[in-house]
Amino acid sequence: NAGVTQTPKFRVLKTGQSMTLLCAQDMNHEYMYWYRQDPGMGLRLIHYSVGEGTTAKGEVPDGYNVSRLKKQNFLLGLESAAPSQTSVYFCASSSQRGNYEQYFGPGTRLTVT
């Protein structure tokens, strides 16, 4: 059981470039989430999904898009990266059966120059 995995671990982008972060979970969880973590601000929810084919906005969705074409994968896209998107991105998954305890991936450190 790998749990929650994220690809890539590190990335440096120039302003205006695009990229996709991949999150995969092998626990058959219905729910998946993307967070960003910035110093002194805790974790802020970007987007989330309650099932395959469904996504919803979180607290800070601007500048990001997501897709959940398969239950086990949740993709986070940056269409035109900005320096304000420099952050550490965490993916998590949970299930209703587990009372929504969230399991986190190892994170992706993104720097936008």
Added chain:
Amino acid sequence: AQSVSQHNHHVILSEAASLELGCNYSYGGTVNLFWYVQYPGQHLQLLLKYFSGDPLVKGIKGFEAEFIKSKFSFNLRKPSVQWSDTAEYFCAVTHGSSNTGKLIFGQGTTLQVKP
């Protein structure tokens, strides 16, 4: 809007000192409560959780937390900290009747334990 407040942003303790980190939430209904820990350079890991039953819950590594419904609090405690407890600690809450599983996180408390 619901919120979670962690009162201590940065705590510095010596080894063997006792620890208590405060967490208060604003939601009045049924809640599920969590404490997560993030060791330097690592991802978040679950320390302990409360869903129902005994309000005093025990987690990994000697941590415990007490749910006090009347105070909307879920404070984290450890009687004697170790240098290896140096980490960032996050309190999180979700509604007991949630159909999205969204967690609301506190801002985090950085704990530094001096050897």
